[in-house]
Every structure is written in C-alpha cells, then in structure tokens.
Amino acid sequence: MSNYSFDVLFIGAGIMGSASAYALSKELDSKEQNLSIGVIDLDLEGEHSSTLKNAGGVRATWRNRANIELCKYSIDFYETISEEIQFRKSGYYWMHDERSWEEIERNYPLYKKYNLPVELYSTDDIPRFLSFVNNLEGISGLSVSKKAGLIDHYSLREHYRRHARERGVKFFDRIYVKEIFVQNGEASQVIADDLRSSDTESKNLDGIIQSILTEGEVGHNFKEVTFKCGTLINTAGAWGPRVSEMCGFKDTMVKPRRRQMVVMKCPEVDLSSYGMIIDTSDIYFHEESGNVLAGYSNMDEPYGYNLEFSFGGMDEESLFVNYIWLPLWKRISKFEKVKFIRGWAGIYAETPDRSGYLGKVPGLENIYESIAHTGRGLMISYGAGVALADLILEGKIREELRSAEDLSRERPEGDLFEGLHL
Numbered sequence: 216m217s218n219y220s221f222d223v224l225f226i227g228a229g230i231m232g233s234a235s236a237y238a239l240s241k242e243l244d245s246k247e248q249n250l251s252i253g254v255i256d257l258d259l260e261g262e263h264s265s266t267l268k269n270a271g272g273v274r275a276t277w278r279n280r281a282n283i284e285l286c287k288y289s290i291d292f293y294e295t296i297s298e299e300i301q302f303r304k305s306g307y308y309w310m311h312d313e314r315s316w317e318e319i320e321r322n323y324p325l326y327k328k329y330n331l332p333v334e335l336y337s338t339d340d341i342p343r344f345l346s347f348v349n350n351l352e353g354i355s356g357l358s359v360s361k362k363a364g365l366i367d368h369y370s371l372r373e374h375y376r377r378h379a380r381e382r383g384v385k386f387f388d389r390i391y392v393k394e395i396f397v398q399n400g401e402a403s404q405v406i407a408d409d410l411r412s413s414d415t416e417s418k419n420l421d422g423i424i425q426s427i428l429t430e431g432e433v434g435h436n437f438k439e440v441t442f443k444c445g446t447l448i449n450t451a452g453a454w455g456p457r458v459s460e461m462c463g464f465k466d467t468m469v470k471p472r473r474r475q476m477v478v479m480k481c482p483e484v485d486l487s488s489y490g491m492i493i494d495t496s497d498i499y500f501h502e503e504s505g506n507v508l509a510g511y512s513n514m515d516e517p518y519g520y521n522l523e524f525s526f527g528g529m530d531e532e533s534l535f536v537n538y539i540w541l542p543l544w545k546r547i548s549k550f551e552k553v554k555f556i557r558g559w560a561g562i563y564a565e566t567p568d569r570s571g572y573l574g575k576v577p578g579l580e581n582i583y584e585s586i587a588h589t590g591r592g593l594m595i596s597y598g599a600g601v602a603l604a605d606l607i608l609e610g611k612i613r614e615e616l617r618s619a620e621d622l623s624r625e626r627p628e629g630d631l632f633e634g635l636h637l
C-alpha cells in the first residue's frame with residue numbers, strides 16, 4: 216500500500232529539482248492541464264546540497280549551443296525577477312592565458328550569433344577595466360561579458376519553490392530514496408527511508424544526513440515510506456548516479472568531486488562594482504558582503520563524496536595560501552594583506568565533456584534526468600527546467616532551447632566538450 220502517489224515524482228530538490236518542478240507546474244497551468252507533482256529530498260534545506268555551496272556566478276558564454284541557449288534563456292528570466300534574487304548584472308571579467316584566449320576567440324562568432332554582449336580586449340586595456348591588477352604577466356587578453364553577473368542562489372531556489380507550491384507541487388523533507396521498482400523499463404514505485412519520525416531527533420540527525428550523503432545508506436532503522444509515480448525524474452545532483460543505479464542503469468560517466476570556496480577580508484581591494492573576475496590561474500573571485508569570495512577548482516582532488524573543508528589556515532602548507540592567496544597576491548599586490556574568514560566544501564558532478572545530462576534515461580520508458588551540469592547548475596536552472604517540462608509534456612523541446620536536446624545521453628562523444636570551465 217503506497218503512502219503517496221504522484222503523476223510526476225522528482226528525486227532531489229536542489230536548484231534543478233526546484234526549477235524543474237516549478238517550470239513543469241507553470242507549463243501545465245498555461246496548458247490548463249493538471250498533473251500531481253511531488254519532490255523528495257533528504258536535505259530540503261540544502262545544508263549539504265551543491266546549490267547552497269556555489270559561487271553565484273551566471274553567464275551564457277559557453278562553447279556549445281545547448282549550454283548557451285539554456286543559460287541565455289535562464290538569464291532572460293532572472294532579469295525579470297532581478298530584485299528578488301539580488302541579480303547583480305555587473306559582468307564577467309576574464310583574464311585569459313594563451314590557451315583560453317585562443318578558445319574564446321574561437322567561440323566569439325557564436326556569442327555574436329546569439330547576440331551576447333561580449334567584448335574582447337588586449338592585455339594593455341586591462342588597467343582601464345581592472346585598475347587594481349598591477350601584474351600583467353601571462354595574460355593574453357581580457358573578455359568582458361555583460362549579460363552575466365551574480366545572483367543569490369537561496370533566493371532563486373525559494374522563488375522556484377514558492378511558485379511551485381502555489382501551483383500545488385508538494386515538497387517532502389528528510390526522505391531518502393533507497394529503492395525504485397522498475398519493470399519492463401517503467402518505474403512504478405519508490406521506497407524511501409522517512410527520517411521525520413520523532414525518535415531520530417535525538418540521534419544527531421544532521422550527522423546522519425551527512426553520512427547518508429557521503430557514504431550511502433548507513434544502516435539505521437527508519438520507517439519506510441512509499442511513493443507511486445507515473446513519471447520519475449532524477450534531479451539528485453552529484454548523487455544522481457546512485458538514483459540511476461536504483462533504476463538499473465549503471466552510470467559510469469558522472470563523477471562527484473569536492474570543490475572548495477573561501478571568504479577573506481581584504482580591505483584594500485574594492486570589487487563592489489564587478490561581477491565575477493577570473494585570473495589566468497583559474498581562481499575566480501568576487502565581492503561578497505564587503506569581503507572577497509574566491510574559489511579554485513583543484514584538479515588533483517580525488518573523486519568522491521567529500522564534504523569536509525580543508526582549504527583553511529595561513530600556514531605555509533595550507534591550500535588556501537598555495538592555491539588562492541599566493542596567486543592572487545602575485546597578480547594584485549593589494550592582496551598582500553588578507554584575513555582568512557571562512558570556507559566550505561561542496562560537490563561538483565563532473566562528466567567527461569563537462570556538459571550535463573538532460574533527457575530521457577536510455578532504455579527506460581518513464582524516467583528522465585537533469586543532472587551533472589557541473590559548474591553551471593545555477594545559471595542553467597530555469598532553461599533546463601523548461602526544456603525538461605517540454606520533453607515530458609510534448610516529447611520535444613521548444614525552438615529557442617532546441618539545442619538542449621543534445622544533452623541527452625545519446626550524444627556523439629566529445630561534441631559537447633566545454634573548454635572554458637572552472
């Protein structure tokens with residue numbers, strides 16, 4: 216006997232699950248159709264989700280049409296709710312090394328085709344735009360992208376959820392999906408652990424949630440809850456491969472990897488009129504409540520679900536010093552005096568070509584996915600939600616987002632490779 220039953224059931228309520236449930240409910244409204252929609256999450260607040268760990272950057276300057284169209288469509292939408300999501304459309308300023316300069320010159324005609332306001336400048340122009348940069352060594356050029364900037368991920372996610380709830384979407388918290396019934400390629404029911412029962416309150420629930428996310432099931436005896444579903448959607452982010460496996464689909468492409476961010480005090484550098492700034496060292500940084508938020512994607516980081524922050528400290532060995540502070544100080548001498556304030560770790564879901572998966576899961580009839588949009592989940596979320604809703608309701612994606620069909624699993628190898636990535 217099922218406890219709940221939904222026509223459409225999402226597993227994962229981060230930015231992708233929330234945006235997709237919202238977009239689907241909105242489409243249904245406009246078509247005057249009605250489907251019941253449920254969204255399940257172990258950690259609805261998102262304490263450990265990638266959505267609340269990201270840098271807040273949005274841009275549409277990608278190599279592939281699919282990613283450009285989804286981001287551009289999303290940014291158009293973010294502009295309509297800019298105050299609510301604190302959209303600071305103050306641009307992306309990217310200092311390129313030789314390799315990434317070649318890449319951006321190659322991509323530039325496509326940006327123009329999509330009417331993206333991007334301009335390329337020579338190294339000599341840099342002091343005009345970024346007056347605090349006093350060492351130009353290793354820079355081959357600067358790109359300034361204007362349809363880009365920073366948004367508040369929490370407010371955007373809440374916008375999606377609020378408007379989805381208004382349309383009848385039900386969100387479930389502290390529910391961990393552990394089994395999915397699939398027969399003849401169709402998912403019919405989901406079995407989950409229900410962590411909401413009162414006796415878990417005394418058992419360090421947050422610790423349990425974190426260990427479920429990092430280790431998988433941890434052997435607690437929770438009450439089970441079941442959800443019948445007509446259509447099932449995997450929006451479990453970096454945990455997407457676990458959900459795929461429950462459906463009988465072994466996902467060898469999506470790999471989780473820890474990414475870390477720091478906040479530091481640096482009174483001598485005022486970045487308040489800029490959006491995201493990117494150095495040739497691949498450090499990205501921006502102003503955040505009077506401080507500087509910076510991140511670096513350490514490619515030595517092993518794959519796995521590691522949520523421990525390890526970048527802190529000012530000693531010689533510290534990763535913060537070596538990966539962030541020293542390269543920044545080399546580029547901008549005003550970064551000499553910094554105070555480390557805090558940091559955190561989140562999980563990226565990586566794919567071989569650094570583009571996500573959106574579409575029907577191959578070999579399965581009623582199971583879709585929108586996962587592994589790597590460092591792009593926030594900026595792509597609205598467009599990806601709309602594209603997924605189109606696929607579910609119409610079997611094809613609307614013209615403006617048609618290239619998103621390339622994000623299905625059945626794409627030709629390497630075609631969607633994204634070079635300019637962080």
Ligand SMILES: Cc1cc2nc3c(=O)[nH]c(=O)nc-3n(C[C@H](O)[C@H](O)[C@H](O)COP(=O)(O)OP(=O)(O)OC[C@H]3O[C@@H](n4cnc5c(N)ncnc54)[C@H](O)[C@@H]3O)c2cc1C
Nearest residue numbers: 227229230231257265266269270272392452561592593594
């Ligand atoms: C350090 C860092 C910086 C980033 N910077 C940017 C940036 O500047 N711009 C940008 O666009 N993107 C950025 N990203 C990427 C972006 O954060 C992600 O692409 C995006 O948040 C993914 O959203 P999601 O909803 O797919 O996953 P998540 O937000 O992780 O949500 C997945 C949810 O699924 C739930 N879940 C998983 N398995 C189960 C299960 N079995 N049962 C129930 N619930 C389950 C989890 O609890 C989680 O809440 C960054 C990421 C990191 C880590």
